Amino acid sequence: MPTNKFQILKNPFCSPFGGNREERTGGDTLKIKALQTVKLCYKKDYSTRKRIHMFPKIKTDNLIIRPFVKSDLIAFTKYRALPSVAKFQSWSNYTYKDALALYEKMNQVPFGTEGNWFQLAIEKKDSPSLAGDLAIHFIDPDQVEVGFTIAPEFQKKSIAFEALMALLEYCFNKLNKHRVIAITDTRNLASCRLLEKVGMRKEGHFIENRYFKGAWGNEFLFAILRSEWNHADSA
Numbered sequence: 001m002p003t004n005k006f007q008i009l010k011n012p013f014c015s016p017f018g019g020n021r022e023e024r025t026g027g028d029t030l031k032i033k034a035l036q037t038v039k040l041c042y043k044k045d046y047s048t049r050k051r052i053h054m055f056p057k058i059k060t061d062n063l064i065i066r067p068f069v070k071s072d073l074i075a076f077t078k079y080r081a082l083p084s085v086a087k088f089q090s091w092s093n094y095t096y097k098d099a100l101a102l103y104e105k106m107n108q109v110p111f112g113t114e115g116n117w118f119q120l121a122i123e124k125k126d127s128p129s130l131a132g133d134l135a136i137h138f139i140d141p142d143q144v145e146v147g148f149t150i151a152p153e154f155q156k157k158s159i160a161f162e163a164l165m166a167l168l169e170y171c172f173n174k175l176n177k178h179r180v181i182a183i184t185d186t187r188n189l190a191s192c193r194l195l196e197k198v199g200m201r202k203e204g205h206f207i208e209n210r211y212f213k214g215a216w217g218n219e220f221l222f223a224i225l226r227s228e229w230n231h232a233d234s235a
């Protein structure tokens with residue numbers, strides 16, 4: 001199992017709703033309140049897997065993984081609209097309106113709410129624009145599903161690998177999740193290779209389980225347990 005050093009920053013202005021507290025409220029007067037809220041959030045975050053209200057900024061060697069802000073949506077729309085990016089994804093002809101609807105839906109409930117997907121921005125430290133995104137779906141108190149997309153100009157530079165490693169570490173050792181899964185079209189070679197590379201097991205092969213873009217498609221289910229992740233780390 002490859003290792004990936006990164007740190008989780010306790011960003012006092014990171015909103016529980018995925019936005020940026022400073023951006024949403026403005027002004028220094030709220031900083032003290034924000035810090036108090038953060039203390040509360042972190043206490044809950046680390047003490048129980050059931051109460052997560054915010055996503056902290058995570059720094060890896062080359063990346064920053066952070067909550068989405070509204071200004072990310074232009075770049076997000078641009079790469080999601082590309083046929084090469086959409087090929088194995090649920091959408092076609094992605095528009096800014098779609099991105100805005102997703103952003104607003106995501107901000108309606110606190111980060112970590114079961115049954116919901118949350119998008120996380122990936123930014124390169126040396127290039128402060130949106131390089132791609134991670135997605136996390138809180139299935140139940142113990143399990144999450146992850147997804148990932150990298151803008152074509154940033155692909156094949158190990159960005160997805162570095163970002164996904166950081167997300168898995170966060171899921172297992174901060175959120176204390178038991179199992180992380182990912183589902184991908186069997187033809188999506190980049191996705192399959194990435195999932196194998198981070199140490200996920202291919203544990204399911206669904207045959208024509210999904211009617212997708214005009215035809216029945218096949219999918220692989222990849223998964224990894226916390227025990228496997230931590231064992232691989234110490235091996």
Ligand SMILES: CC(C)(COP(=O)(O)OP(=O)(O)OC[C@H]1O[C@@H](n2cnc3c(N)ncnc32)[C@H](O)[C@@H]1OP(=O)(O)O)[C@@H](O)C(=O)NCCC(=O)NCCS
Nearest residue numbers: 148149150155156157158159160161184189190191193194
């Ligand atoms: C899947 C995706 C996120 C990979 O991102 P990436 O940043 O290019 O991946 P990395 O550079 O970290 O590469 C990870 C591994 O995948 C391999 N890989 C990347 N693109 C590949 C491709 N097109 N075909 C085969 N392998 C590929 C890399 O070579 C690397 O393996 P290696 O180290 O053994 O050589 C990216 O291709 C993407 O955004 N695709 C479109 C969206 C999508 O399909 N998302 C997944 C939905 S399930």
